[in-house]
Amino acid sequence: MTTRRSAAHWGAFTAHERDGKLVAVTPFEHDPHPTPLNSVWPEMLTSPMRVARPVARKGWLAKDGGAARGDDEYVSLPWDEALDMAAGEISRVRGQHGNSALFAGSYGWSSAGRVHHARTLIRRFYNSIGGFTDQVTNYSYGAAMAFMPRVVGVHNAVGSSLTSFTTIRDHCDVMLAMGGIPAKNWEVNSGGFGQHRYEPFLDGITNSTRVINVSPYRGDIENRFPSEWLPIRPNTDTALLLAIMQVLIADGTHDEAFLARYCVGADRLVAYLTGASDGEVKSPDWASPITGIPADEIAALARSLVGKRVLVTANWSLQRARHGEQPYWAIIALASMLGQVGLPGGGFAFGYGSSNGMGNPRYDTPLYGLPAGKNATGFAIPCARVTDLLLNPGQSFRFDGKTYTYPEIKLIHWAGGNPFHHHQDLNRLRDGFRKPETVIVNECYWTATARHADIVFPATTALERNDIGGASRDPYILAMQQVLPPVGEARNDYDIFAALAERLGGAEAFTEGRTTDDWVRFAWDQISARLTRNGLEPPDFEAFWEKGYFEMPDPKDNYVMFAAFRDDPEAHRLPTPSGRVELYSADVEAMTGPGVPGHPAWLDPEEWLGAPRAAIYPIHLLTPQPARRLHGQMDWSAHSREGKVRGRELLKINPADAAMRGIEDGDNVRLFNDRGACFAVAKIDDGLVRGCALLPTGATYDPDGTTDRNSNPNVLTRDIGTSELGQGSSAQSCLVEVEKFTGELPELRVNRPPVQHETAT
Numbered sequence: 001m002t003t004r005r006s007a008a009h010w011g012a013f014t015a016h017e018r019d020g021k022l023v024a025v026t027p028f029e030h031d032p033h034p035t036p037l038n039s040v041w042p043e044m045l046t047s048p049m050r051v052a053r054p055v056a057r058k059g060w061l062a063k064d065g066g067a068a069r070g071d072d073e074y075v076s077l078p079w080d081e082a083l084d085m086a087a088g089e090i091s092r093v094r095g096q097h098g099n100s101a102l103f104a105g106s107y108g109w110s111s112a113g114r115v116h117h118a119r120t121l122i123r124r125f126y127n128s129i130g131g132f133t134d135q136v137t138n139y140s141y142g143a144a145m146a147f148m149p150r151v152v153g154v155h156n157a158v159g160s161s162l163t164s165f166t167t168i169r170d171h172c173d174v175m176l177a178m179g180g181i182p183a184k185n186w187e188v189n190s191g192g193f194g195q196h197r198y199e200p201f202l203d204g205i206t207n208s209t210r211v212i213n214v215s216p217y218r219g220d221i222e223n224r225f226p227s228e229w230l231p232i233r234p235n236t237d238t239a240l241l242l243a244i245m246q247v248l249i250a251d252g253t254h255d256e257a258f259l260a261r262y263c264v265g266a267d268r269l270v271a272y273l274t275g276a277s278d279g280e281v282k283s284p285d286w287a288s289p290i291t292g293i294p295a296d297e298i299a300a301l302a303r304s305l306v307g308k309r310v311l312v313t314a315n316w317s318l319q320r321a322r323h324g325e326q327p328y329w330a331i332i333a334l335a336s337m338l339g340q341v342g343l344p345g346g347g348f349a350f351g352y353g354s355s356n357g358m359g360n361p362r363y364d365t366p367l368y369g370l371p372a373g374k375n376a377t378g379f380a381i382p383c384a385r386v387t388d389l390l391l392n393p394g395q396s397f398r399f400d401g402k403t404y405t406y407p408e409i410k411l412i413h414w415a416g417g418n419p420f421h422h423h424q425d426l427n428r429l430r431d432g433f434r435k436p437e438t439v440i441v442n443e444c445y446w447t448a449t450a451r452h453a454d455i456v457f458p459a460t461t462a463l464e465r466n467d468i469g470g471a472s473r474d475p476y477i478l479a480m481q482q483v484l485p486p487v488g489e490a491r492n493d494y495d496i497f498a499a500l501a502e503r504l505g506g507a508e509a510f511t512e513g514r515t516t517d518d519w520v521r522f523a524w525d526q527i528s529a530r531l532t533r534n535g536l537e538p539p540d541f542e543a544f545w546e547k548g549y550f551e552m553p554d555p556k557d558n559y560v561m562f563a564a565f566r567d568d569p570e571a572h573r574l575p576t577p578s579g580r581v582e583l584y585s586a587d588v589e590a591m592t593g594p595g596v597p598g599h600p601a602w603l604d605p606e607e608w609l610g611a612p613r614a615a616i617y618p619i620h621l622l623t624p625q626p627a628r629r630l631h632g633q634m635d636w637s638a639h640s641r642e643g644k645v646r647g648r649e650l651l652k653i654n655p656a657d658a659a660m661r662g663i664e665d666g667d668n669v670r671l672f673n674d675r676g677a678c679f680a681v682a683k684i685d686d687g688l689v690r691g692c693a694l695l696p697t698g699a700t701y702d703p704d705g706t707t708d709r710n711s712n713p714n715v716l717t718r719d720i721g722t723s724e725l726g727q728g729s730s731a732q733s734c735l736v737e738v739e740k741f742t743g744e745l746p747e748l749r750v751n752r753p754p755v756q757h758e759t760a761t
């Protein structure tokens with residue numbers, strides 16, 4: 001038995017190999033709470049769902065114009081022929097239509113390990129041959145990325161450096177957690193990491209702090225941790241927060257001195273809260289029918305915050321909704337009205353519920369990935385506007401205060417992402433994917449995206465190559481040691497792109513003369529230099545590789561966001577136009593879209609329980625992250641399948657909503673709206689608010705017309721930007737109807753690879 005160390009986005013592990021087979025995976029010895037997600041590897045490394053060889057789509061070889069994409073058979077090709085074909089297409093499109101007709105933003109999580117990060121490598125490759133149409137921002141918090149810098153000057157208040165756990169434990173009286181702090185999301189962190197820290201985080205906080213889970217779903221904080229549940233209708237948090245502020249203003253218990261010294265625009269917000277600006281008082285009576293929370297509970301909650309150390313938080317899903325900026329802005333405003341910003345364990349923060357390590361001390365663990373290089377086209381779309389780009393060439397769109405025009409895309413190339421997992425309104429995306437002349441995908445598995453490609457290159461997984469993994473909020477830099485030779489004919493993305501670059505004149509720029517193992521050593525040199533600059537004594541590469549990890553010293557920090565600003569707002573002005581927290585922002589007013597005011601406001605989320613559309617589609621469907629996998633990855637594994645019934649995901653639904661529809665626990669159900677339909681199995685759960693149901697993402701899209709034979713909620717979600725400012729994903733604004741399904745569930749086709757022929761004839 002030989003052991004090697006490796007890591008996934010869900011944690012580090014040791015792989016045990018015998019006679020060329022991966023026989024077991026055991027957790028990293030320093031992980032206090034390892035995840036069962038790593039159990040997938042022995043099964044999935046050599047699964048029949050791996051893409052084994054380079055292939056081309058039959059219809060594409062016969063020049064069908066793309067109509068059968070997603071519904072076709074494949075022909076195996078020798079590597080050189082497949083590379084020649086792909087390079088030929090890239091070269092032809094580049095020559096005929098220019099580099100911006102090449103779309104290769106390739107949004108997606110790829111694998112852990114920074115040297116072989118597929119999404120970086122594909123962008124580096126296209127930059128080496130003259131550029132391409134790229135994607136910017138992310139699906140996780142796209143609305144916040146554009147919006148936070150305008151009102152608090154930085155966007156890392158949503159991603160990286162949050163007020164540390166220790167200061168919450170030691171100082172916070174009340175944590176108002178919008179969307180809770182779900183345990184499942186702490187299973188993962190991009191890049192790989194050594195320690196799952198959910199247990200100590202919640203244990204520590206809930207023992208000393210009143211934690212309120214404000215959410216449509218009670219399970220957003222597990223009931224083994226003492227907390228209160230305040231059920232709320234989805235997408236209505238802004239109304240609740242406004243009403244809390246209105247009570248503070250009416251009672252005169254808001255912190256006027258804080259607002260005057262640290263904020264601008266409080267007067268405009270106050271005029272809105274009191275109704276002076278629009279004739280409507282944002283009182284608890286006003287918010288109650290919107291949120292579904294009794295008015296006296298809202299008033300009591302507001303009064304219970306006064307004089308306390310309060311931390312108002314939200315997870316990322318709140319802003320993945322139409323007008324997703326508003327709940328975040330309202331949280332910033334409430335924390336300011338309570339005078340809490342910059343105090344230990346107080347203020348606001350976003351993302352404690354959203355991935356592992358949030359609230360950890362600031363390790364600032366150095367990592368190194370290859371530079372992506374510079375894009376000569378200079379053009380990128382906000383990532384969630386992908387279908388608009390494909391369907392609407394020549395159309396203009398607004399983003400982050402500017403106007404742009406979509407180019408016409410002739411070739412798509414994806415590596416390390418799964419748009420047929422991640423995008424909203426998949427049937428519309430399918431129309432978009434059928435337009436270009438050629439679609440190329442590098443994949444390890446036969447995902448729905450690979451099945452929509454004309455050329456598929458089989459890519460190695462992290463276990464088939466050497467790499468270095470880690471995450472800045474985790475103390476471990478991880479050696480990722482190749483466990484097995486590449487499975488089938490798989491090649492590293494790096495080698496695929498190097499071969500394409502060779503054919504297209506970008507080889508030198510892409511490789512800089514290095515092999516992947518040269519890059520791994522180079523990466524360690526860069527990491528090691530940074531460690532040395534920080535006063536540490538890193539081992540040489542051999543010693544690091546032999547030991548398998550480097551552990552950062554504990555910084556013992558008690559980081560508090562905006563503490564320096566609170567200390568001295570003149571010396572530490574925020575990088576906003578006013579230098580302060582903007583409760584009114586002329587930029588946001590001008591950039592968000594027509595009719596949107598420049599302060600936090602209740603804006604109709606369009607698809608929610610108070611919408612006219614709810615008369616036809618009365619269930620608000622939430623589509624959170626799945627507990628038993630990362631997104632669509634490893635959906636075929638036993639661990640993922642064990643969470644399903646009859647091969648379908650569970651739809652959590654409130655008992656009254658189920659009873660009205662004659663649905664019993666364990667029944668097959670069909671979810672539908674005017675965009676599509678899919679299947680699930682009902683799981684009756686009294687921890688959901690009335691009118692709200694929950695279906696996790698990640699089941700592999702298996703289209704039959706606009707119906708998904710499987711349980712992918714993205715056939716139902718709406719494909720519209722959060723607003724013109726951030727153009728993020730608004731997946732959480734979605735209305736559906738649910739019915740008991742008495743017919744026979746359709747057979748799933750995506751659980752076996754597509755038909756592959758040896759030759760085209």
Ligand SMILES: Nc1nc2c(c(=O)[nH]1)N[C@H]1C(S)=C(S)[C@@H](COP(=O)(O)OP(=O)(O)OC[C@H]3O[C@@H](n4cnc5c(=O)[nH]c(N)nc54)[C@H](O)[C@@H]3O)O[C@H]1N2
Pocket residue numbers: 107108109110111116118139140141317320415416417418419421422423424442443444445447459460461462493623624625630631632633697713714717729731732
């Ligand atoms: N309805 C709804 N939709 C959502 C969300 C939601 O809340 N609701 N959340 C959104 C969010 S926040 C996100 S981040 C996205 C996630 O969307 P994605 O990041 O696109 O999802 P993944 O399934 O992680 O896709 C990564 C793909 O890369 C492949 N891969 C892994 N390693 C390699 C490699 O080394 N080389 C190559 N070539 N391929 C590799 C994997 O097999 C997998 O298919 O989903 C979004 N979609």
Ligand SMILES: Nc1nc2c(c(=O)[nH]1)N[C@H]1C(S)=C(S)[C@@H](COP(=O)(O)OP(=O)(O)OC[C@H]3O[C@@H](n4cnc5c(=O)[nH]c(N)nc54)[C@H](O)[C@@H]3O)O[C@H]1N2
Pocket residue numbers: 139140141178179180182184185186187188214215216217220232233234235236237315316317318321353354355622623624625626627628629630631732
């Ligand atoms: N196991 C696992 N963990 C993951 C991932 C995964 O795929 N699997 N994906 C990772 C990624 S890429 C990301 S971006 C993060 C995402 O992290 P988040 O965005 O924080 O997580 P979600 O699971 O989408 O949503 C969490 C909860 O928010 C609640 N919620 C939804 N809408 C509303 C609302 O309008 N108001 C309120 N108050 N609550 C609401 C829902 O009840 C839901 O259960 O998770 C990461 N963690």
Ligand SMILES: [Mo]
Pocket residue numbers: 139140141
């Ligand atoms: Mo995400």
